[in-house]
Amino acid sequence: MLPDDITTPAFLIERSVLHRNCDRMRRKALDSGVAFRPHVKTHKSVEIGRIQHGGWTGPITVSTLAEAEYFAANGFRDITYAFPIAPDKLARVAALAARIERLSVLIDSERALHAIEEYHASHGHVFDVFLKVDCGYHRAGVDPDSPDSVRLATAIARSEAARMQGLLTHAGHSYNASGVEDIRRIAAEELACLTRFRALLATEGLGETLRSVGSTPTASVVDTFSNCDEVRPGNYVFYDAFQATIGSCALADVACSVLATVVGSYPERGALIVDAGALAMSKDRGPDHVDPQFGYGIVCDISLRPLPMRLVALSQEHGKIEAHTHVPVGTRLRIIPNHSCLTAAMFDRYYILDRGKVVDQWKPVRGW
Amino acid sequence: MLPDDITTPAFLIERSVLHRNCDRMRRKALDSGVAFRPHVKTHKSVEIGRIQHGGWTGPITVSTLAEAEYFAANGFRDITYAFPIAPDKLARVAALAARIERLSVLIDSERALHAIEEYHASHGHVFDVFLKVDCGYHRAGVDPDSPDSVRLATAIARSEAARMQGLLTHAGHSYNASGVEDIRRIAAEELACLTRFRALLATEGLGETLRSVGSTPTASVVDTFSNCDEVRPGNYVFYDAFQATIGSCALADVACSVLATVVGSYPERGALIVDAGALAMSKDRGPDHVDPQFGYGIVCDISLRPLPMRLVALSQEHGKIEAHTHVPVGTRLRIIPNHSCLTAAMFDRYYILDRGKVVDQWKPVRGW
Numbered sequence: 001m002l003p004d005d006i007t008t009p010a011f012l013i014e015r016s017v018l019h020r021n022c023d024r025m026r027r028k029a030l031d032s033g034v035a036f037r038p039h040v041k042t043h044k045s046v047e048i049g050r051i052q053h054g055g056w057t058g059p060i061t062v063s064t065l066a067e068a069e070y071f072a073a074n075g076f077r078d079i080t081y082a083f084p085i086a087p088d089k090l091a092r093v094a095a096l097a098a099r100i101e102r103l104s105v106l107i108d109s110e111r112a113l114h115a116i117e118e119y120h121a122s123h124g125h126v127f128d129v130f131l132k133v134d135c136g137y138h139r140a141g142v143d144p145d146s147p148d149s150v151r152l153a154t155a156i157a158r159s160e161a162a163r164m165q166g167l168l169t170h171a172g173h174s175y176n177a178s179g180v181e182d183i184r185r186i187a188a189e190e191l192a193c194l195t196r197f198r199a200l201l202a203t204e205g206l207g208e209t210l211r212s213v214g215s216t217p218t219a220s221v222v223d224t225f226s227n228c229d230e231v232r233p234g235n236y237v238f239y240d241a242f243q244a245t246i247g248s249c250a251l252a253d254v255a256c257s258v259l260a261t262v263v264g265s266y267p268e269r270g271a272l273i274v275d276a277g278a279l280a281m282s283k284d285r286g287p288d289h290v291d292p293q294f295g296y297g298i299v300c301d302i303s304l305r306p307l308p309m310r311l312v313a314l315s316q317e318h319g320k321i322e323a324h325t326h327v328p329v330g331t332r333l334r335i336i337p338n339h340s341c342l343t344a345a346m347f348d349r350y351y352i353l354d355r356g357k358v359v360d361q362w363k364p365v366r367g368w
Numbered sequence: 369m370l371p372d373d374i375t376t377p378a379f380l381i382e383r384s385v386l387h388r389n390c391d392r393m394r395r396k397a398l399d400s401g402v403a404f405r406p407h408v409k410t411h412k413s414v415e416i417g418r419i420q421h422g423g424w425t426g427p428i429t430v431s432t433l434a435e436a437e438y439f440a441a442n443g444f445r446d447i448t449y450a451f452p453i454a455p456d457k458l459a460r461v462a463a464l465a466a467r468i469e470r471l472s473v474l475i476d477s478e479r480a481l482h483a484i485e486e487y488h489a490s491h492g493h494v495f496d497v498f499l500k501v502d503c504g505y506h507r508a509g510v511d512p513d514s515p516d517s518v519r520l521a522t523a524i525a526r527s528e529a530a531r532m533q534g535l536l537t538h539a540g541h542s543y544n545a546s547g548v549e550d551i552r553r554i555a556a557e558e559l560a561c562l563t564r565f566r567a568l569l570a571t572e573g574l575g576e577t578l579r580s581v582g583s584t585p586t587a588s589v590v591d592t593f594s595n596c597d598e599v600r601p602g603n604y605v606f607y608d609a610f611q612a613t614i615g616s617c618a619l620a621d622v623a624c625s626v627l628a629t630v631v632g633s634y635p636e637r638g639a640l641i642v643d644a645g646a647l648a649m650s651k652d653r654g655p656d657h658v659d660p661q662f663g664y665g666i667v668c669d670i671s672l673r674p675l676p677m678r679l680v681a682l683s684q685e686h687g688k689i690e691a692h693t694h695v696p697v698g699t700r701l702r703i704i705p706n707h708s709c710l711t712a713a714m715f716d717r718y719y720i721l722d723r724g725k726v727v728d729q730w731k732p733v734r735g736w
Contacts (some may be wrong), residue, residue, distance in 0.1 A: 007433075007736055008454070041684060063685045065375075083685055084631035086376065086643060087698040108632060111697040139642050139686055140632045172683065263452035265510045273508050275454060275736075277714050283651040287477060315540065316709050317431045317451055326503055329479040330455040340495060341684050345647050348735050367716050368375055368643075 006358070008261040008332065009280035011053070011347035014304075015354045017255035018237060022051045025219065025236050033227035034107040037061050037080060039214060039234025042341045044364035045350065046074040048237055061214065061232045065092055070105060070365035077101040080212075082168065082232065084108055084132060084140050087115035094125040104128040104165045108142045113155055113162070120161030129156055130168040130212065136186070137172040144197035153209075155202050166210025166229070167201075169194050174217035178290050180247040187218035191227035220248040240340035241298045245287035257304060257334040257353075258343060260298070260319065267326045276335055277317040280346055286338030299323075300337040311335060374726070376700065378646035379715035381720045382672075385623035386605060390419045393587065393604050405429050405448060407602025409584060410709045412732035413718065416605055429582065429600045433460055436471060438733035445469040448580075450536065450600065452476055452500060452508050455483035462493040472496040472533045477516050478508045481523055481530070488529030497524050498536040498580065503561040504554070505540040512565035521569050521577075529586040534578025534597070535569075542585035543626055546658050555586035559595040588616040606706035609666045614657035616642035625702040626665070626674060626711060627719075628687065628697040635694045640677070645685040648714055654706030666704040667691075679703060684693040 029036035038052040041063035049060055049071060059078040062068045068079050071237055077100045085093065085105040097103040105127055107113055116127050131153050134141030141151035157164045171190040178184045194211045201209055214232025220243070227233050238256040239249040264273030285292045299309040299321055313320040319335070327333075337343035344350070345366060352360035397404035406420040409431035417428055427446040430436045436447050445468045453461065453473040465471040477482055484495050499521050502509030510517035525532045539558040546550045562579045569577055582600025588611070593599050604623040607617040619669055622660060626648055632641030654662045665675040667689055681688040687703070695701075705711035712718070713734060720728035 007457075007460075009736060024373075082735040083643070084641060084697075086629040086631050089375075109697050111633070115698065124601065137637075138637065139681075139683065139688060143636075251487075261456065263454050265479070268511075269506065271506075273452060275451070278652070278710055280736075282646070282698070283653075283710070284646070285651075313507075315507065316713075320507060329477050330483065331451075342646055342651070366650075368377060 001351060006292050006351060008133055008259050010259040010275040010351055011344060011349070012257050012259050012351050012353055013238070014255050015352050015359065017253065018048065019051060021236050021239065021253060021255060022048075023054070026052065029225060029231055034225045034228060035059070035230040037212070037230055037231050037232050039063070039082070040067060040071060042234045043237055043344055044070075044366065045362045046071060046076075047362045049076060052237060054261055061234065062124055064368045065089060065096070066365055066367045069096055072096055072100050080104040080130065080168070080232070082106055082130075082170070085112055085115075087112070090115060090119045090127075093127070094119065094123060097125070097128070102128050104130055106130050106132045106168060107156070108132040108140055109154060110155070113152065113159065117159060117161040126160070128163050129162040130165050131156055133139060133167050133169045133194060133197055135169040135171060135190040137170060139172055141169060149197070150200055150204055153206060154204050157206050164206075164209070166212055167194055167198060168212040171213065171215040171218050174215050175242070175246070176289060177217060177246050180221050181215045183221045183247060187222055190218065195227050196356055197307045216243060217246060217248045235341060238340035238344065240343075241285045241294075241336045242340045245290050245294070251298070251336070253308070254336050254340075256340050256344065257300065257336050260333050260335055262327050262329055262331040262333065265329050269363060270322055270324050272321040272323045274319040274321060274335075275317060278314040279316055280343070281311075281314055281319065281335065281337055282339060282342035282346060283314055284339035285344050294338070297338050300336060302332050302333045302334060304334055304336075307333070355358065372469045374627060374719060377644040378627040378719055379712060379717070380625050380627050380702065380719050380721055381606070382623050383720050383727065385621065386416070387419060387623060389604050389607065389623055390416075393601060394420065395423055397593060397599055402593045402596060403598035405580070405598050405600050406432070407450070407600050408435060408439060410602045410735065411434070411605055411712055412438075412443075413730045414439060415730045417444060418484070420605060429602065431640065432736045433457060433464070434733055434735045436464055440464055448472040448474075448498065448536070448600070450474055450538070453480055453483075455480070457494075458483060458487045461495070462487070462491060465493070466498070470496050472498055474498050474500045474536060475524070476500040476508055478520060478523070481520065481527065485527060485529040494528070495530050496533050497530040498533045499524055501535050501537045501562060501565055501690050503537040503539060503558040505538060507540055509537060512561055514567075517565070518568055518572060520550070520574050521574060525574050532574075532577070534580055535562055535566060536580040539581065539583040539586050542583050543610070543614070544657060545585060545614050548589050551585045551589045551615060555590055558586065559609060563595050573586050585614060588635050591628050603709060606708035606712065608711075609662075609704045609706045610655045612664070613658050619674070619704070622704050622708075624708050624712065625668065625704050628703055629699055630695050630701065632698040633695055633697050638690055640689040640691045640695055642687040642689060642701060642703075643685060644687045646682040647684055648711070649679075649682055649687065649705055650707060650710035650714060651682055652707035652710050661707070665706055668702045668704060670700050670702060672702055672704075675701070
């Protein structure tokens with residue numbers, strides 16, 4: 001059983017599940033013959049970054065420059081900063097890029113390209129650049145059906161300030177799926193969209209531009225990666241209640257949970273209070289498009305067996321559980337988070353478990 | 369104007385507004401003749417803890433033992449840990465209590481009292497104890513109308529393991545109010561409920577038990593504190609979009625905002641992307657009981673003037689704004705958070721502004 005000396009709330013990782021998730025995705029990429037550049041934003045931990053690459057400091061994707069700097073300081077040499085670059089961050093990008101093999105940035109506007117060109121004109125730095133393409137998520141990225149997008153791609157390819165690294169898309173709309181077939185359809189559309197856009201660019205003389213794709217739902221449900229050149233999933237290292245619900249994984253594939261203690265028990269109103277609130281779990285509502293009553297995580301016993309209880313409300317430090325069995329104050333529960341990326345970021349320390357024993361503690365980076 | 373060298377997203381505090389909020393609440397308590405024990409969980413910063421007390425390290429309320437230890441290490445000597453005590457945290461409580469004047473804990477069950485008595489039996493420590501009373505919020509606390517609650521209060525008062533410090537309630541249901549009158553009604557009910565329960569205890573010989581109350585909405589709308597002995601508001605130091613919407617404060621009273629940079633501009637679909645996502649803002653939905661379309665914060669220009677834009681979606685690092693005017697990539701915006709407690713906790717550093725200049729940087733404590 002778990003040692004009693006872990007202060008709750010605590011973020012727990014099942015080592016064997018983490019390794020299984022990492023190995024499976026890495027092998028799928030290897031067997032598919034595509035480049036593997038996993039995202040590290042879910043865990044922000046160099047230890048897990050290495051596990052994603054089977055022990056090696058391979059190519060990675062990050063969501064903040066703080067992550068880029070931290071992973072670079074720990075031996076990772078080829079990093080894609082997969083977030084639209086803000087002009088005022090170029091100096092920081094150039095400084096880090098000079099210290100590693102490659103730090104690629106993302107642009108999706110002429111304004112960003114101009115910013116890079118201005119920086120190049122005064123400082124001489126040449127940026128490795130991905131063009132971000134919107135294949136249906138409609139968050140960031142250029143419209144692949146617009147002539148403006150072709151013009152921007154051509155301008156990047158010809159710019160002295162840039163080395164074109166390829167096209168990058170993220171099928172975030174796969175998170176809106178309600179099942180595996182839905183995810184498969186979105187994955188196929190994403191790949192078709194990117195491949196079509198690349199063909200359009202080829203007619204402009206851009207050659208075989210690299211196609212980089214990534215989202216855990218799409219990467220998880222396909223048997224093999226095809227019609228792309230690089231994959232960038234991230235959440236798969238842990239998965240979470242959301243991914244299990246939409247069909248990206250089984251519940252047994254979720255590698256993380258939050259250990260909490262029952263601090264209040266009110267059987268007369270069918271409620272428990274645990275010491276895992278919004279600052280432990282995050283206020284992510286999870287797959288409420290599948291189940292509006294889902295709650296803020298899956299409540300389990302200490303052995304990770306789901307219990308007939310719902311985490312119905314979170315305030316800063318209080319988690320309120322609807323429960324119709326009596327659970328004494330002091331009982332420890334484990335809660336599978338709705339969104340492991342947001343939950344992991346709430347903790348300064350991860351406890352690594354192997355057969356119920358804490359075998360290691362890792363500290364993630366945070367901030368920007 | 370703001371200096372360009374702040375990396376976004378960043379948490380900004382307007383010093384004059386912070387001081388005004390702190391002074392106003394402290395004076396109201398002073399003028400009312402009640403004890404003032406402000407909560408520090410909203411900011412978790414010793415600098416602001418001192419400002420709450422007009423420069424002094426006065427009595428405070430905390431929500432975690434990490435806060436208690438941090439504030440104690442910085443000279444705060446009288447602390448109420450206003451969260452139901454977990455039995456396995458008693459050793460940590462006793463260790464800290466031995467180093468300061470008073471560290472009170474909260475209990476609301478016989479099980480917790482037994483835990484204290486067991487600890488006392490083996491270690492001799494006597495705990496300062498508040499009985500948590502539920503005056504309508506129904507999160508934690510004993511039912512003031514139940515004979516069991518009178519029995520528990522009497523048992524605490526008579527226990528050798530405890531020094532009864534008083535009755536403590538939190539009108540968290542005031543957050544469900546939609547306006548000032550509604551908040552006033554809840555405030556009056558809370559006070560009446562606690563006073564009635566105290567009278568019940570007096571008939572059992574418990575004397576004039578201290579009545580401690582606290583919630584920012586109720587503390588903000590009353591002109592004077594009456595029918596209580598101690599007040600514990602916390603959020604009022606910053607306030608936020610939620611408090612301004614339900615009527616606890618004016619929008620000009622909100623002392624904090626998140627500085628963000630526009631990294632994507634998509635006028636064809638009326639959208640902007642900023643670099644403040646869920647890890648900067650938190651996913652708190654704010655006053656959606658007043659306005660279901662409220663969004664994740666109030667989008668303002670760099671001078672904190674609200675703009676006709678809505679922060680409609682947050683993913684990990686992306687904030688998506690619905691905007692019908694063109695805003696160039698690189699533009700800086702400020703977002704007034706829905707829930708300042710959760711947003712502040714996302715940042716390791718606060719930037720303190722005075723007339724548009726950064727005059728200080730403070731680092732809050734985090735964790736448990």
